[in-house]
Amino acid sequence: MIEFKNVSKKFQDSYILKNFNLKIEEGSKTLIYGKSGIGKTTIIRLLLGFIKPDEGEIYYNNQRLNSKNIWEVRRITAYIGQNIEIANGTVLEIIKSILKLKVNENIFFDQQKLIELFNFFELDKTVFEKEYESLSGGEKQRVLIATFIFLNKKIYLLDEVTSSLDREMKLKVINYFLDKKEWTIISISHDQEWLSAPGINVIKMEGQKVGNH
């Protein structure tokens, strides 16, 4: 589904990513693991077309990623970045603004289902009326996770989405994602819970050398 072939990316003359190779099959679950500042986030940004590789190619369904199919990739993707300060307003307003996007126009706003998802991640109903900004980091992460699970996308690009959650909640989130057979998951995380999750492909990044475990 997605393939990185010898991809390199420079930032101010030094390589943040060098000859990086990665193959993602549909429905696979991949963890990109490693210290901060070694280009993990760069992989997601490249995949979403936020930046372009300096060398090498990225393929989506055997087609080189370009300014046409990048929009297709974004349409089938749920992207939760490290920066979760994504909007102002109440939680419900933000969810509605996401649902209002043309890409989500066929998704029926089944509030009951959303409430169930929120409950599953231990967010009670009152959270909908709260100002998103006033929530804690962990609550924001769970709001976004639940919302994007509700949207039922094909690809999930998750950048440190469990960093502020307690261990029990981390496991709950990880298991939810791993259990969804049809979803393609690419997760970036420091968390041990992801590393030890059963059946996950771990890509360990160590500086510029990249090993496939």
Added chain:
Amino acid sequence: METTDISSFSLIMAFFMLLYPIILSYLFNLKIIKDSIISVIRMSVQLFIMSLILSYFFQINNIWINIGWIIFMIIFASFRIIQASKLNTKNFIMPVFFALAISNLFVLFYFNYIILRLDNVFEARYFIVIGGMLLGNALTGNIIGISNFYKDIQRNKERYLFYLGNGATVYEAAMPYFRNALISALRPTIASMATIGIVYLPGMMTGQILGGASPQTAIKYQIAIMLAILLTVSLSVTLTIVFTIKSSFDECGIIKENIFKEKQ
């Protein structure tokens, strides 16, 4: 009723009013003496030249000269907007020019033809003077609007990318910034409408009353011109953003770095 003219002597007396601000600046070391004097000189020279130009235009009253002058003012305003917003002139000059031209000429014709019902909408006394007034307001509105729009997206790039990465189009992802830009551009006009008449009489109205018009006529003009200003500002800011958006983002929807004049 004729307006009392100001004689040369009286004008010199007017400049005496500068004395206190200058002394103040000197005493408290405000370091604005030079700036104030330059500004006063500029204002005087510009207005003096303007008076010559205007009397010439009123005398000739040629449609093409009037249109040419308005277009000259629009070009000047376009450069000023881009410069003040610290944006790249090359990318922005054409779209900003067309946005200003369309919105100003449209409102100007509406005002002169539909509201004032002039036989000759190009009549210099109305066309140039009202056109200039609308343009002046569009200028301030656009400086606020367009620079807010692009700076906001740049400053909140991660938010913008969040929506883009989740399948939003450029227009959808930029919508919150568009909304904010419009609000901040329109706020000064809306705020001044609310206080007009109570605290101060706007320049145009004051001028008309001094010029001998009845207060009833003056307020009708003022109401109409305020509404025309509101329309011009909102229309021109909308068009400026819509016209510049296409060339300011690349094919992947990412804001181009080179649209800013200098590194942010």
